[in-house]
Amino acid sequence: MKQEFYDTLSSPILWGVLLLAALLPFALSSYYLHIVTLALVYVALASSWNIVGGMAGQVSLAHSLFIGIGAMLSSALLLKLGINMWLGLVISAVISGVLGAMIAWIDFRFQLGHLSFVLITLAFAEMGAIVVEGWEFLGGASGMLLPKDTGDFLAFQFGGGSGSFWVMLTLAAVCVLVNVAILNAPLGFYLRTIRDNEKAAQAIGVNVLRYKITAMVISAVLASVVGTAYVRYLTFADPYLLISPVITIEIVLFATVGGLGRAYGPALGALLLVPLGEVLRGKLGSALPGLHYFIYGVVVIAVILATPRGLLPLFERQWERWRRS
Amino acid sequence: MTFLTVDNVTKRFGGLVALNAIGFSVAQGEIVGIIGPNGAGKTTLFGVISGFITPSEGEVSYDGHSILGISPDRLVWRGLMRSFQIVQSFADMTALDVVTTAALTRRPMREAIDYAAAALLRVGLGGKELKMPLTLSLQDKKLLELAKCIATDPRCILLDEVMAGLTMSETAAPIAVIQELNRQGVTIVMVEHVMPVIMRLATRIVVINFGEKIAEGTPEEILKDQRVIDAYFGDHIDA
Numbered sequence: 013m014k015q016e017f018y019d020t021l022s023s024p025i026l027w028g029v030l031l032l033a034a035l036l037p038f039a040l041s042s043y044y045l046h047i048v049t050l051a052l053v054y055v056a057l058a059s060s061w062n063i064v065g066g067m068a069g070q071v072s073l074a075h076s077l078f079i080g081i082g083a084m085l086s087s088a089l090l091l092k093l094g095i096n097m098w099l100g101l102v103i104s105a106v107i108s109g110v111l112g113a114m115i116a117w118i119d120f121r122f123q124l125g126h127l128s129f130v131l132i133t134l135a136f137a138e139m140g141a142i143v144v145e146g147w148e149f150l151g152g153a154s155g156m157l158l159p160k161d162t163g164d165f166l167a168f169q170f171g172g173g174s175g176s177f178w179v180m181l182t183l184a185a186v187c188v189l190v191n192v193a194i195l196n197a198p199l200g201f202y203l204r205t206i207r208d209n210e211k212a213a214q215a216i217g218v219n220v221l222r223y224k225i226t227a228m229v230i231s232a233v234l235a236s237v238v239g240t241a242y243v244r245y246l247t248f249a250d251p252y253l254l255i256s257p258v259i260t261i262e263i264v265l266f267a268t269v270g271g272l273g274r275a276y277g278p279a280l281g282a283l284l285l286v287p288l289g290e291v292l293r294g295k296l297g298s299a300l301p302g303l304h305y306f307i308y309g310v311v312v313i314a315v316i317l318a319t320p321r322g323l324l325p326l327f328e329r330q331w332e333r334w335r336r337s
Numbered sequence: 338m339t340f341l342t343v344d345n346v347t348k349r350f351g352g353l354v355a356l357n358a359i360g361f362s363v364a365q366g367e368i369v370g371i372i373g374p375n376g377a378g379k380t381t382l383f384g385v386i387s388g389f390i391t392p393s394e395g396e397v398s399y400d401g402h403s404i405l406g407i408s409p410d411r412l413v414w415r416g417l418m419r420s421f422q423i424v425q426s427f428a429d430m431t432a433l434d435v436v437t438t439a440a441l442t443r444r445p446m447r448e449a450i451d452y453a454a455a456a457l458l459r460v461g462l463g464g465k466e467l468k469m470p471l472t473l474s475l476q477d478k479k480l481l482e483l484a485k486c487i488a489t490d491p492r493c494i495l496l497d498e499v500m501a502g503l504t505m506s507e508t509a510a511p512i513a514v515i516q517e518l519n520r521q522g523v524t525i526v527m528v529e530h531v532m533p534v535i536m537r538l539a540t541r542i543v544v545i546n547f548g549e550k551i552a553e554g555t556p557e558e559i560l561k562d563q564r565v566i567d568a569y570f571g572d573h574i575d576a
Contacts, residue, residue: 013447014446014450015447197446198441198449201434201437201438201441204429204430204434204438205427205430205435207429208427208429211389213410213438214408214409214410214413215387215389215409215410215418215419215421216413216438216439216489217410217413217414217489218410219408219411220410
């Protein structure tokens with residue numbers, strides 16, 4: 013592990029930001045707290061996706077599958093079999109990890125290449141959605157309603173509002189720190205070489221299969237755990253939201269706008285775009301339905317055109333300039 | 338005692354025979370040059386030895402064991418390292434990052450960074466650690482390939498045209514590095530077009546043409562070999 017990781021962990025800036033963020037529930041109305049909580053969900057998801065999509069350069073569209081398993085399976089286990097949701101979280105995460113390993117193996121075994129990988133992962137995601145919608149055990153097309161969140165921690169309940177916010181803040185911080193850790197560990201070096209040139213990576217001793225699987229498993233497990241926490245926050249396990257490829261597209265979008273492969277890039281993208289989307293929808297959604305999508309799209313296109321490598325590199329350059337002057 | 342043996346290796350790509358029953362062996366500590374006209378099959382041969390290409394027939398053994406079917410990264414672990422003719426670069430990594438990854442083969446993270454920096458210094462790339470490989474000059478890219486090789490602590494390296502495209506004065510640095518590696522006991526097999534370099538470095542030369550070995554011997558013997566002159570040097574001798 014590079015020294016930078018320990019520097020980050022012991023950085024007063026990190027803990028200062030987290031502490032200030034933790035105080036937000038006392039300052040925000042429930043509407044804005046909801047928006048920030050939602051943003052944190054996407055910070056966690058985009059950061060978990062970044063391990064595969066950004067660092068290893070493998071545009072996986074299978075993440076809705078992992079999020080969906082985390083959400084739908086843990087809900088079904090609780091509602092249909094009475095299994096505690098903490099245990100459900102673990103079971104879902106394990107299954108997601110195994111599926112992730114399987115997808116990575118298929119990719120390597122059949123040397124899929126970038127485009128085929130995208131399509132195969134999308135196919136897995138669609139299959140997941142079909143299974144959920146067609147299988148009553150997982151809620152079918154109508155979804156499942158979780159019991160009211162009374163704040164019973166042992167039952168995976170956080171009381172909604174500020175409690176759920178803190179859970180999401182923790183998850184988001186963990187996902188971002190896992191990114192920092194990987195980038196400063198051998199795994200990060202391996203993944204970056206794999207992204208840029210698999211053959212050349214092998215030629216300097218990188219076991220491509222092993223690290224592709226490792227990246228996918230870490231990413232899938234994190235996404236699944238966030239999925240479980242997200243469904244608990246929503247209380248309603250909606251298959252059209254939680255296991256739809258649309259959620260993956262959003263994640264990919266946030267990560268790309270923020271800065272692919274960077275530890276803080278996807279987080280930045282989610283923190284800016286989720287509130288923007290929500291506020292636009294709140295302000296314009298009723299006035300002219302669809303207009304908020306339009307504006308949102310224009311903003312995203314503008315950002316990608318202006319800074320193809322994402323907003324984070326842009327901010328870093330500005331920061332350098334400001335520091336020097 | 339042979340260290341690396343290529344025995345009767347044939348590689349067919351569809352109807353094209355890229356390598357035809359090639360065989361030669363390399364002793365530990367030797368520098369063996371492989372020469373041949375363009376398209377002779379040199380790079381394919383390296384691909385076979387380094388595990389990237391599976392031969393249609395034949396056997397390759399290294400350090401007393403067959404290495405057919407062993408993946409390139411496992412071979413690097415076992416000390417068999419190759420460089421690429423077309424410099425393989427990583428778009429978003431600094432020179433130091435790339436060499437560090439190579440050094441991670443045998444070292445933990447912190448040590449690997451220092452070791453990689455030392456390797457860059459050794460090949461003459463000191464001060465260019467944080468450059469992106471794509472922005473390096475051709476010579477520096479070739480030196481970076483060498484630094485990657487060194488960083489994995491190899492026992493045998495396959496160098497694919499490390500000198501190609503360099504001026505004679507630019508070859509001085511890589512030659513010095515190769516000689517130093519060899520003095521430390523590293524076995525070297527090199528494909529090269531730059532004749533003066535290979536004549537000076539190699540203890541033995543294998544000549545390939547149209548996928549077949551047409552001659553093998555010391556540089557002096559090779560220079561006198563009529564088949565080699567016909568197939569390879571031709572006009573060069575007259576000019």
